[in-house]
Amino acid sequence: MKQLNSAGDNRHHIGHQRIMLLTPDRVFYLGLLGAPSLRKCGALMLYASLDSPFSLCLDGGHWAQRELAVVPPHVCHRIITNAPMIASIMIEPESVNLTRLPDVFTGPSCDETATLNRIREAYACLQTIDYEPRVKTLDVDCLFWGRALAPRALDARVAAIINKIRHDPTGHYSACACAAESGLSFSHFLHLFKQETGVAFRKFQAWKRARAMLYHVNRRDALIDIALDVGYPDSTHFSHTIRQVYGLPPREIFAGSRHLMILRQEPLRTDAWQRSLAAA
Structure with a gap:
């Protein structure tokens, strides 16, 4: 696996390829944000900027400019960016021990610069993966966090x-x-x-x-x-x-995903799943 640096500015490594990696309990997205209204996802969300800060408002509170931000599950929020792309990570909360997550999720002791650079370089690595067999064996948690995330009992x-x-x-x-x-x-x-x-x-x-x-x-x-x-x-x-x-609305999401490369580790086998594969 590609070794990631923990310091330095790695923004220039990220190309223009929009990508979304879907695993059973994670979504790693790099692409357009659009102009969303209030959103409320059931996953633990992490947003990361690629080149300029974004603005985030949590649950009707004050707007704040951030380069890295965590939103708890089922919390209403708004996010705005002038950058062409943004990175976001979804982690299904029932899949992890929430008290043993990386520091970026649990408190102010996180080295945001090192974390942000690691996330950016991990996405740059994902952009080099263009076929499914390699995705199946990719340890994505290790790529982004340097270790497996402890599961919830x-x-x-x-x-x-x-x-x-x-x-x-x-x-x-x-x-x-x-x-x-x-x-x-x-x-x-x-x-x-x-x-x-x-x-x-x-x-x-x-x-x-x-x-x-x-x-x-x-x-x-x-x-x-x-x-x-x-x-x-x-x-x-x-x-x-x-x-x-x-x-x-779905139509806007679909329109913004026309050039999105989707990589999957999901073990779904429904008829709808097969149709989504055929469309890829």
Whole structure:
């Protein structure tokens, strides 16, 4: 694996290639931001500038200029940049021990300059990867953070349901069915799920379905076809939900992804997944 420097200004290494790497529990995006309105993602978000600071407003607070910023899961925020591209990283919170994340996520002791340079150089490395077999064996956490991120210890019953949704987030899983599968009462299952993940079961499912849309952003099919493939009942519901999550309607996201290279480590095997592969 390419060795990354921990100091110095590495901005010039990043080219113009827009890229998104999707793994089971991470999204590494380098591309256009657009002009999003309020956004609210279910992942732990990290934004990094490539050449000039961006402006970030958290949950209706004051605007601040940053080169590196972390947004907790399900927190409303707005972000604006004049740069042509921005880097963003999504980490699924139930997949990691939140108390053992790198310093950039946990407190002010982080060396932001070194972290920012490592992130920029990691993206420059990703831009050199243009075929799937190499992606399958890439240790992305090591590339970006220098180590694997410690997993969260979850109740085995909750972990089984999460894994089921993770492999097919477009499916519809009722709480009653999941409770029965887990050997729990309906109320006990809902309580345990929120206790283990920090989020309600219904909210968790809604986020995973919106996240699944990312696998389809370079498809050229009709909006209704993509909406149905991702698990939404119609294009209106799809557009409304995606705008709430990402701050942009699907049509704008798809238009901005025309030249986006998508790399996947995701073990999905649904029919919709196959259609997204065919469109790549």
